[in-house]
Structure formats: structure tokens, C-alpha cells
Amino acid sequence: MTYAPPVAEQLFVLKHVALIDELAAHERFTEATPDMVEAIVSGVGDFASGEYAPLNRVGDQVGARWDAGQVTMPPGFREAYAAFVASGWGSLDGPVAYGGQGLPFSLFSVMMEDLGTANMGFSLVNMLTPAAIEALHAHGSEAQKTTYLPKLISGEWTGTMNLTEPQAGSDVGALKTMATPVESGDHAGQWRVKGTKIFITFGEHDLTDNIVHLVLARTPDAPPGTRGISLFLVPKYRLDADGAIDEANDVACVSIEHKLGIHASPTCVMSFGDHDACYGELVGDLHGGMRAMFTMMNNARLNVGNQGMQIAERATQSALAYAAERIQGSRTRLGPIADTPRADVGPVAIIEHPDVRRMLIRMKALTQAARALTYYAAGQADRASLGLDGAQARVDILTPLVKAYGTDIGCEVASLGVQVHGGMGYVEETGAAQHYRDARIAPIYEGTNGIQAADLVGRKMTIDGGAAIKQLIDDIRSGAKGAAPLALLADDCAEVAAWMQANASSDDRLAGSTPFLTMLSVATCGWLMTIEVAALDGDSTVSPDFVAAKRQAASFYIDQIVPQAAGLKAAAMAGAAPLYAVDAATLIGRD
Secondary structure: OOOOOOHHHHHHHHHHOOOHHHHHOOHHHOOOOHHHHHHHHHHHHHHHHHHHHHHHHHHHHOOOEEEOOEEEOOOOHHHHHHHHHHHOHHHOOOOHHHOOOOOOHHHHHHHHHHHHHHOHHHHHHHHHHHHHHHHHHHHOOHHHHHHHHHHHHHOOOEEEEEOOOOOOOOOHHHOOOEEEEOOOOOOOOOEEEEEEEEEEEOOOOOOOOOEEEEEEEEOOOOOOHHHHEEEEEEEOEEEOOOOOEEEEOOEEEEEEOOOOOOOOOOEEEEEEOOOOOOEEEEEOOOOOHHHHHHHHHHHHHHHHHHHHHHHHHHHHHHHHHHHHHOEOOOEEEOOOOOOOOOEEEOOOEHHHOHHHHHHHHHHHHHHHHHHHHHHHHHHHHHHHHOOOOOHHHHHHHHHHHHHHHHHHHHHHHHHHHHHHHOHHHHOHHHOHHHHHHHHOOOOOOOOOHHHHHHHHHOOHHHHHHHHHHHHHHHHHHHHOOOOHHHHHHHHHHHHHHHHHHHOOOHHHHHHOHHHHHHHHHHHHHHHHHHHHHHHHOOOOOOOHHHHHHHHHHHHHHHHHHHHHHHOOHHHHOOOOHHHHOOOHHHHHOOO
């Protein structure tokens, strides 16, 4: 089916959750007027549905192709990407000094939602470049920023993150790629880079003339582990003195992965320096790679959480359309249990059956919850960029929630989408199976959801001595008036957080980290949805149908999804002992 951008929903959440009008009151974001915001949201929706969405199927069926080190994108992709660059969408939130429009990240998040909902695999080319931009803007030299940022911001060149290695996986400290200083000759002052990276999204493609790789590597005599890691800028093609593309830089794509989903995104094995002629520049401080990496990763994690919402939106639209058209069975409308059936109505569209209706409303409620959480985090990131008190701490708390819960929602809603389609969902013709396949990567990359949960109960729980997480729970409590299940869940979150901070060992916290992350995420989403409902009466721009549907989704979330999250409290506080009651050999089943 085609993609219909949810413009009214996006504008509503931007206004009442991201509070974009409040952002526009700050000098840096004065261009984000209501008229400009509406034009951007409508325009990027039209672009995504017109240029990216028609390529979603061919992207899945044909996919990116590798041949002798070259990656060819499916038919139509080069033209669509060229249209993206020509339209200027990539420059939305880029720094003005280097060619960007300087608009809020909140608006960039809407753009990423539309591109990803239209074509998740393809949109990954748009997702990693901003992470490279942010890392260079925060840590690069002025020469690096002047040379590379304008091309990256415009989209004329794309950027990548090169972290993972075959032997290291998520253990970044175990990487072996080396960078050796060049003391003399044409490349004096640069670094010779040598090593292999895996799972590199859009590490090679034919959409742009150059690709800018940001590569984590060790230097000679560097300290062991993460303390010895530095970040290097390694272009696919070297540049001449004028900044124009010159010669190849000994960067090779050895292969691309054959994946469950996102076939339109080439996931590359990259080899640097096979001929000892790969040169890069140090970004930031020597051995400061981890700090620069987290700049990239935190940007990417918010955008991956956005992907969960994207695939949920696409799966929900598809399921609603199918359920409204698929005629199957009759509907018996029952009165009280003691009564006989009132009437037999049929045949009916399956949207009239109670259990199908339950699934569809759950899909809508979860999708709207994910959007509220994603946009709220984006709005807080904008406030953090303005230096507003408490905003950075709030973003730090929200980032693992957005990434993990958002992508969990994507998987659940995509699975429900297959279920609504029934047998037709399990075959490829309807597209429901593609949504399910595409969604499954999101809980894995940019730090698995287990890593996000560990981050929450480790680093994030201790921000400001635990005050940051307490403040979030207090805000949820304050907004839960009249929503008893939400108030109870907020109390449960506070109890678990206090237990983890005061009594639990590291293993105990980790054992309960995923249930706790889900509890806190659901509580935060419930709070944000109560904010949305409270705003309905005062917003004259929304239709009666919008109001009714929003109230239904929020009510379902508070009354049915929030209590389910409260049931995770026991698991969150169970500790690690039950997980280690038997040793590994017994768990596996060996004698």
C-alpha cells in the first residue's frame, strides 16, 4: 500500500509535546514559525510519499548489489537521492555556518520519520550522515569542518560510523584497527589506517561521489581498552589542496551482508589500508575516540528509536487498510451474558471483529506513544543545544528509552500487522512481512536494547546523584492526576529505582534492567499521552475525528498497556540469583 504521511498527528505532537512554539521564541530558532513548521512537515511528507515510498518494494526485492568491491543501489534510488539533495531536506538542522538551515532537531526528526516510514532501508543513508556531522562539528578542527561539513550537510557526500570489528562485536575496547602517524612525505601529519570493520551501514554505494568514514582505531603505544581509542576521518577519495576529489584512498568494500530485512541498505565489510595507502586525519584529541563516539552514537540512538515508530506507523496504516477491506465472517452482537444474542450481522469487514479491533487499537496506541516519546526527546535535545537547565540530563535519561522502547514497539506493531493480515500477512505480496523483517534489526544495532537497559541502570541512574531520574518520575506523577494506573506505575518506578540505587548489586541491577526500562518508558509515554489529551480541547486546528481517535488511543494505552508494565515490577526487583541458579553447562543441557 502507499504511505500517507500523518501530518495532523505530527503537527499536533510537535506543538504540544515537543513544544516547538516555545523553541521558536529563542533567537537561534526564530525561523521555526508556525507557517514554516507546517510547510516543512507537509513538504517533507509529500517528498517522502512521492520519491521514497514507491521504491520500498523494489528496495526489498532487488536490494543493494555488490560486485568486485562496488555497490549498486536498486533502480530509481540514485534519482530519488539526487532529488533529496536538490530539495535541501538534509540541511534542515545543520549548523548555519556550514550551509545548514539551523532549524530545530525536532523538525529533522519529522523528516526522518517520513523518509523511514516511506522506505526504512533507503532512509538509513540519511540517518548516519547526521551523526557524522554532529561528531565533526563537536570534535573536528576548523579545517575539517570547513572542508567536510558543507558537503555532508547538503547530502552531496555521505558519512559513516566505523566501530564494530569481527572479533569485538559490541566490545569496542577490543578493536584492533591501527592508525600510525606519518612522519614525512606527501602525507606527513596524517595517519596511516589499517584494519577491518563490519556492519557498516552504507559503507559503499553509488549515490554520491564521496563517502566520509569516521573510523575508531588504536595508535602505537596506546593504553589498553577503550582508553586507547582515537577517532579518524578517512574519506573514500582523498581531496586535493582545493578540497576537490582526487585519488582513491585504499578503502575497499570487501562484501555486503545478506540480511533478514532492510535489503535496500548495504551493510558492508570495510577494509582499510590493504595496500598500506589509506590515510586519515585525527578528529579531536588523541585517545579521545570514546567521547567522540558517544556523540555519534547518541544521535544515532535517537534516530534508531525513531525507526521503531516509523515501521509501526507503516504497519498500522497497512493493517487498518486491509482490515477495512477484508470481508470475512459474521459478527454476533451480544447483550449481557444472560441474554440471547441480539443480532447476527454479516458478512463484515474484519475491522468489526472485537479481537481484530483490539489489535488495531493497540497498534495505534503504541505508535502514538512512540511518536510522543521520540518528539519529546527531540525537543529536549533542542533545549540542551540551547544550554537550558536540566535539558541535557533529561535527554541522557530519555535516550535509552527512545532507542529501546521505540524499537520494541516497532517489532510488536509489525508482528501485530502480520497477525491482522492473517495468512496473507505471512506471504510477501501484502508487504506486512517486509515490515516485520525490516523492524527486527532496530533493537540490535547502535547498541542492543540490553545495552540500553544497562546504560539506564548504570550511567544514567547516577546522573546528578540520581536526581535526574527522580525528576522524570516526579513529572510523571504530577501529570498522572486522574489516571490511576499511571500514578501506580510511577510509584512502582520510583520504588524500583530506589531499590537499585540503594541495595542492588551491579548484577542485580543488570538482571532487572530491561523490565525497569520498559516500566519507565511506558510511564513516560503514558504521561506524554495525558499531556496530549489535555491539549485537545484548546486546539482548534484538529478535527472532531482526530480528537475522538486520540482520546481512544490514549485511553487504551493508560487502561491496558500501563497496567501490563506495572506487572514487570517483580522481574525488575528479582535480582540476578534466579538467572544463575544453574551453571552454564546445565542451562545448555550438557551432562
